[in-house]
Amino acid sequence: MTYSNNKSSQSNTTFSQQDNPVFNAEGVKVFYSGFLALQDVYIDIPDKQIIAFIGPSGCGKSTLLRCFNRMNDLIPGAKVEGRLNYRDRNIYDPKINSVKLRRQVGMVFQRPNPFPKSIYENIAFGPRSNGYKGNMDELVEDSLRRAAIWNEVKDKLKSKGTALSGGQQQRLCIARAIAMKPDVLLMDEPCSALDPISSRQVEELCLELKQQYTIIMVTHNMQQASRVADWTAFFNTETDKHGKRYGRLVEFSPTRQIFESPKTQEASEYISGRFG
Template sequence: MVVVLKEQTPKISVRPEFQQAAAPQIKEKVFELNGIEVLYGGVSAVKDISMEIGHKEVTALIGPSGCGKSTLLRCLNRMNDLIPTAEVQGELLYHGEDLYGPNVDPVQVRKLIGMVFQKPNPFPKSIYDNVAFGPRVLGRKDGLDETVEKALRGAALWDEVKDRLKDNAFGLSGGQQQRLCIARCIAVEPDVILMDEPCSALDPISTGKIEDLMIELKEQYSIVIVTHNMQQAARVSDRTAFLMVELDAEEHNRWGRLVEYDATEKVFTNPSDKRTEDYVSGKVG
């Protein structure tokens, strides 16, 4: 999809003020969203999301609370399936395959598309068993020690824990726990890693480590990150999508809408939408 942004002529426009900027050219796309809408119990949480997510890039989803960033992220590996009332409409392609197609098993989807959560959620087991859990349930038991070491090295945690792999993971600090969760995720060798505000419960130093890690990880993985922290999005991501809350005429219902999606540098320095500019410059929050 090649749209020249400068012209500012939206292709689809439900409301004139919600002109949706299209992404710049993406070489290889991992996800393609066409008119995605997520409903909880029949009420929309996000509407009309159309975007393409690049392979081996960091894509950040930013926006105010309640704009549906996390909801959108959870669509991508079918975690929304776990909520009985949730419903996803529209088309979501993963490497060209319909992720919500009739023959797609959500369990297989989650093997390929891993997730790191807002609050570190290590299992109440040893550090080793936490990382080995994924390979074990997938039946990859050969060379488990090497897999665990590789994953812990990949998550920049190996040097800190190599002498206490048998200790309970609950003894680690919050930042270490989160890196353990990242190690756990890359131990199953996914294609994509989704991160739902991975640093919101961490101190600045731990946050810095995880941000460095993300930049390293994008060599191998496609990363989609939801963040409240605009500086974080600016530091780590290649592309940024800005979502905002939209209200209906009576102001009863609210849902998230994609306002702008572009190269991160452009979103933060020269956004094409006034609301993006207000948000990234801190005028509204």
């Protein structure tokens, strides 16, 4: 199955019923202060898979990623048009509570951002603030174990999370997101600030976590996308008649296919390094 950013082609490229998509975007556009940032996007995000967004800077990868948990709502002048369904419900319906949505669709940012609190409190703070009534010690341990960092921090849970190395901080932030029991994890270039060893640890963690979560990852590292992603979406830019650039989805295919035999010339040139 191959997807392009063309509505007419979408009718022949939908997932089968057993592949019921987590997200379904129908003509999603994003504007910043009236200027088009992302053109009509049609895409289905499959469940319990890793999806990588690749493409040159300014092509709309992070813009679309932020749509999935309405983080663009926090940007002054941002406006989203079209329909974006999360498990068959439009998340831009005025009745949708964006705070509750973000509990289901967690986010890990480009640079590790642990709270200036203890490692334990970094994990416990969110669930406690949301009324968690279970055993907090068990939740903290389980979250740190799932993020593959428990053995490194179990004897220093009272130490500040900011004292950890960069790679450990990023895994702590992933554990913090996991503690909220999300359905989806969004990752915006989660390894860009990490050394190669830490990056590899995060990649291996993602491969483990996809057993429980859908992971959507923005990355500029095509080798990383080829290693961890099941599906890859390639975005590119266009220039309007006023000279303003906007992003668009060009191709969405199984990762092996898009790297070995992309269906579009643009994707082929980008992946081969002829531009971007």
